[in-house]
Amino acid sequence: MYAIVRHYSADASAITEMVKYVDREFADRVPEQVGSVLYTAVDTGGGTVMTITMFGDAEAASRAESAVTGVQESLGARFGVRETAVERGEVMVSRATPSVVGRVRFEP
Incomplete structure (x- = not known):
């Protein structure tokens, strides 16, 4: 497996609006559109994702x-x-439980 981790920043309110949009309009299509097996967006605080x-x-x-x-x-x-x-980079160690398969919806 191979992972790409991307960091983004913007005004905090813009991050909230972008994540809402990504959740509604984009996240469900990510695996099909880019050939991924997992897509996750993490709020890292202070206007960053x-x-x-x-x-x-x-x-x-x-x-x-x-x-x-x-x-x-x-x-x-x-x-x-x-x-x-x-x-x-190459994924060196990975473990997952069945709960990883469940969707997480963004709710600000």
Whole structure:
């Protein structure tokens, strides 16, 4: 497995609106659109968000880059969110319980 962790920042109210939008309009389609096996957005506080996207392998992650770039441009223009860091790498250890399969809905 391969993971991409992205960090974003913006005005705190813009982050809230963006996450609502992502939850409503985008998150359910992420696996199909970018070929991921997991997509998670984490509120890291102070107007920042981190996304964690898992792929079967590095090739799948690489193929997803153009789709991700288009979404980022759209979200940046709409909400003023900017990417501040990206980390990529092979997953070295992973454990999951059945609860990971359940959806988490954003409720501010």
